[in-house]
Amino acid sequence: MQTLEPLLASHPFLKNLNPEHVKLLVGCATNKVFNPGEFLSQEGEDADLFYFIRDGKVVVEIYSPEHGPITIQTLDGGEILGWSWLVPPYRWRFDARALETTRAIVMDGKCIRQKCENDHSLGYEMMKRFAEIIADRVEATRLQLLDLYGK
């Protein structure tokens, strides 16, 4: 039977992850295709999931009644969506919507949290990788806030 193991192992986020750890993660993974317009997350809802995007394009947006949806960021294949599953109270902070047909591996956050509790070396690996992504996004957000190209 074909498993998600090779798909997971080939995602850039899990590059060079110990194969034993990849095996542990497979048990929390499902494969899914999102049609254009379909939501991957909605602000305020329980965030018990995160996504390894395989291909397609996802917009992360915030809705304002005055301005409609405002795009904060877009994510492509090879990127990752969501870390609210890591941080209590585990609720999505933004909406995320497929802009094109998007294939993603959906990870069950509760399941991963449990595996990380049971195996701290997996937990440390996951934290290091998420920390890098969070740091990159904070830096990008700071640059965005600087409004570099304004007068």
Next chain:
Amino acid sequence: MGSNIESSKMVQNGPERVHSDKDPMLTYPYYVQRLRHETHDTFTIELRPARAVEMTPFSPGQFNMLYVFGLGEIPISISGDPGNQERLIHTTRAVGAVTKAMMKLKRGNMIGVRGPFGTKWPVKEAMGRDILIVAGGIGLPPLRPALYHILSHRKDYGKVSLLYGTRTPEDILYIKELEKWRARLDLEVFITVDRAKGDWRGNVGVVTTLIPKAPFDPDNALAMVVGPEVMMRFSALELQKRGLTADRIYISMERNMKCGVGLCGHCQLGGVFVCKDGPVFRFDQMKDVFTKREL
């Protein structure tokens, strides 16, 4: 002129200088042939000499001093095709007195031109390498001549990527040309904007987020980066994170200028004169200057 000698030493092995025998302080009259609005505040102006003069050929990366009569003279990079030296093309953002007046010029009006001045993009050194052209905002025009050169000598280069970031979709320059470039199979074009409303279907995020998406071999790639200084600094950091060494990252600097030829000291930055030793510099030669607040 001690710092002149010092500065010349500092840029040894840096971007190549271009020499011209014309008196660099002489302004030549040019006619406005065409003025096209690119966005609400940015325009492209095409100039032709008002009388028969031998135009000094420009190289990608160089700039001219453009004189709006009665108002003042400013440095503007040449944004046209170095393969077509008949026309002088500049793309300018209207920010102050001179640039705003320039935006109001009409076909047939006259403007003064001195130049071309400054160092050039390392299009020769880049041969055989993968190329990353990273532009932020009004940083695209100074890079366009390098891209024109690379595309017209396409076989001499490896993979070529243009990474371009602007503030909003409405601020994107050269839209039609970008579409044509996008359609090419031998050029990867990535565009991103800092902010967008729901109807924009492209990327949103700062230009540095495009760097991991571009295909290049870090051991054999060369990057040319132009934009606001903070953007260039962070782009250089991201490129280095992806394995590019600082001596294969080139940037173009801006400082207020008067003479444009290394005489007045107006554009001095640490040990260099931006007009003469630059504007194109190798990042490893400038990175210390870059982070000093008082410069």
